Amino acid sequence: MSLYGNDKMLMGIAKAEVTAAMPVLPPAWIVNFLFKLSEGDAAKLEKAATAWEKTAQEISGIITSIRDTAGKLAKEDWNAESRQMFEQKVDAMCEQLEQSRAFCEVVKNALLVCAAALLAYAVFAAAMGAYLAVLAAVFVAAIAGVVTAPAASSAMATAGVCLKITYAATAVLGGVLSIAGSIFGIHAWVTSGRQEKLGNTEARADFKQAMVSGGVTALTNLAQNAANTGLAYVNRFDMPHKPSGLPLQKIDLDADRNKDGTWTVGGGGTVGRAGSPFSIEGGGNIKFSRNDGDFLFNGLGAEGKYSHTPPGGPQWSAGGKLDYSDEDGVFQGPKNGELSGGLNGEWGIGNGGAKLETEGKKNFEDGSWKISGSGGGTYQGGDVAGYKGEYEVNEKGEGQYQGTFNNPIYDILHGGDQGKK
């Protein structure tokens, strides 16, 4: 957990404020719509950036270990022409891998730019939401005659300006995300070209295959975002005391391919209105792969969550998930699969709340298992502070406990990932 974890909380505050302004200031409807379009997950992008960084480090390690391994053999051990050819190949391989490492760094940096842009927007949105809420109060006061009547029209005009500013800020966010985001695909092409020049004859084919597999995920993401844009627009007037639009809030579509070629394809949705005392999230997925043309069923997963949010009273939610995966096919192949399940619950009054999560995982192939639990405080749906404990038993039966304390407020004050234990 770091600084980036705050974007959810800020967007939560922003949406609550702008919803409060919506009954009296029509421009706030569109601001609400634009906020919905700009809500991402900066913390997850940062987590992904860390993963790319780790992969980059592993590639550096591979380069060193190839050079070490090849260099260990003395000249007199192998003094033929074939040795020179081998050494040239090793050099070329290391240069190609240097490009692979650089690619990971580029992806990491682009992800951090995207995360920073989302966080910056969330800060802006929270401020804009607060301003619109104040403006709405001025408008109401003007109508009621508490302040002079011209203040009402000026409040409305100012709200119009706020909408323009939000529109521009959203466009800027879209621009930054599009430019930084294009790098992922474009730089893959650039890297494959550099690799080809360095003697990797398969580099272009790798890029083409990435376009095919990645394209499926890309189109699924496009479909999901297009549908959610429509839903956000249809539901832009949705307010706690005046529900409108569709009960379906957003949908979730997935088609992701992992490193071993297993696809996870699924769908889900969130049903519930802004004013309704409950909402339900549900989804399911299946996992499959193609092994030499044969279709292999690799497992399935499902999850659901019920949220109870009555106006005024305490709010709570409870959810669960279950997942089974088996890399060589369910009830097929010599290997056994992995089962995981989890339960989560949240409780809160007003803006503050508490969150509890437990998760368990058992690998039937090597016998290892892991359970984890976490608890913490939340504000407007974002994590404020918490503790996470993990107990893991590896395939040799050795147990290990690890606990981490998260405190984003501390992180903001001290500028980094402190407070870990």
Add this chain to the structure above:
Amino acid sequence: MGNPELEFRTGNIKKLSGDLKNTVAPKFDQAMKHIDGDGTIEGGDFSIVGTVAAMSYPIGLQYAFQDLATHKRQVEKYADAVAASAENYRKSEESSTVKRTPK
């Protein structure tokens, strides 16, 4: 039987082949593991206005998988080639030795 010095050399070359195959090649799987887990990003995580990023990212991720898998395969191929040339080396040295001492 055989030349002890020659055996030592082919043994060392074969060890190089084994190291490439058993020590270096598995490191590629380790490298892919990081982006295989946390590297999978949901379409909505870039936000809706970031759809371009959500469409470009999977291509970058799949390219990294393809690229690392290819390099892993190439390292294994080199390891096999090294082992084969060690074998050839031994055979040619042996046959030249045999020529000098007729049976």
